[in-house]
Amino acid sequence: MNNRIARSVLEGNHKRLVAQYKANLSDVCALQSILNDEILSHVVQELALSDADHAWAKEWISDTATIFRFLRHHRFIRSFTLKAIHTTLIWRLNALRFFALPSPLLHCLPPPICDPLGRPLVFLQLSDLLTCEQSTMNGLLISLERLCIHLRSLNNESTNRKTTLQCVFVVDLEGLSIQSVNLKILTWLMKEVVPRYPGMLGAVFCLNYSWTYAATWSIVKCLLPKSAVAKVFFPSREELLQYCSASALPSNYGGALSPLHLIEDPLNSDEQKSCASVISREWCMPAPSTGLPGTLHRQPSSVSIPPRSSLNPFFGYPAVASISRPHMVHQGRRRKRDLLLTLSVLWWRRWGTRIIIMLCFLIVVGLKRKRVRRVARWILGVALPSGSTLP
CATH class of the missing domain: 3.40.525.10 (CRAL-TRIO lipid binding domain)
Structure with a gap:
């Protein structure tokens, strides 16, 4: 050199x-x-x-x-x-x-x-x-x-x-x-x-x-x-x-x-x-691992709250709370898809039971009408003379 x-x-x-x-x-x-x-x-x-x-x-x-x-x-x-x-x-x-x-x-x-x-x-x-x-x-x-x-x-x-x-x-x-x-x-x-x-x-x-x-x-x-x-x-x-x-x-x-x-x-x-x-x-000591130290893990300082949890003050949106100060809750990202999903869930909670009952009623009515038609056709078929057709 x-x-x-x-x-x-x-x-x-x-x-x-x-x-x-x-x-x-x-x-x-x-x-x-x-x-x-x-x-x-x-x-x-x-x-x-x-x-x-x-x-x-x-x-x-x-x-x-x-x-x-x-x-x-x-x-x-x-x-x-x-x-x-x-x-x-x-x-x-x-x-x-x-x-x-x-x-x-x-x-x-x-x-x-x-x-x-x-x-x-x-x-x-x-x-x-x-x-x-x-x-x-x-x-x-x-x-x-x-x-x-x-x-x-x-x-x-x-x-x-x-x-x-x-x-x-x-x-x-x-x-x-x-x-x-x-x-x-x-x-x-x-x-x-x-x-x-x-x-x-x-x-x-x-x-x-x-x-x-x-x-x-x-x-x-x-x-x-x-x-x-x-x-x-x-x-x-x-x-x-x-x-x-x-x-x-x-x-x-x-x-x-x-x-x-x-x-x-x-x-x-x-x-x-x-x-x-x-x-x-x-900080805490890292957990033992057998791989390369791509990351060194520590205890999380926060915990995520589900968007539709009763403990979430920002209902519908993700939130995080500090472990050391659980009363400190911070709102996460406000996305349109979270809003649409939350509105869908709330609509289903409000009308879901009635919709299920209505569907069951319609299915029962449909099955009964089909059964009544079959019985009526069989009775008329027995009562009418041979060669006659149903009106």
Whole structure:
């Protein structure tokens, strides 16, 4: 890898990113206003969110960097961005939860350690990721969530008004066996994780790269967009040391810091733990499952009330009630088909019994008339002389 060329590419990408952030900051603020005033209020009513869930969702929406990353990922098209954020918000409220401990797969170096562009450095052992169990994958979501919180805290504590929008991943390929890679995990990462955390990677440095991975990478890079391929580099340890300097790397990666496992991880700090414990009071442990963690289940905060239940104050329309506050009932969507169905049910309740009785009466009368005709024909047939016909 040509370190000078790589650095120029990274600096160019970073400058464009910062310029886009400043140019679209007003659009981001407008999106946040729409999300707070319209989308979040609708979600609160539809799902009957508790105060804690509402505050948690509002805090996520208030993160300007996160909303900008969604807007940039969807090419600054407002409608697409709002739809993606709404979908992600529902996913977060129904699937994401905080565990006592995050996954050990990700290890972030504490500030002020960063790359030359001011971005946090996150280390990942790829062999552990692609062969891990479900519980570890569940913890990976928590680590990513805490990484977002860490980026937000860096922006809140910044005194030079610089916004940290991305981080740099240092991926160690040592011990990776292509035969042991679980393709389902890769699929889960691409479909479930990446769309919910877009644009967080500023660069990926793959260490211990050898010719055995060349064929695999030649296939993978054909499947990835060019913008993603441009962020992936394969430096040697010396080249990485020249880029980041020894004061920003652990000793087991050629730096002057302590070994990686002895360096404090802000994703597992006491502040993050206390934050997670406060938020997790409304959540429960996920049920055991044997599949991949496409979702992490929690106890529902609301219960649906049937449209025509006597307990539904909005009779005819679906409604939801909060479990913690059962007196708080919120009306669902008002659809024409619900109205027509309700009117049909009410009409049948009012006239159904009479209609059934009338039908039974008509059937009995019809059967009796048919029987009377048969008897009359038989009597007349016996009484009349042979050769005569009935009038």
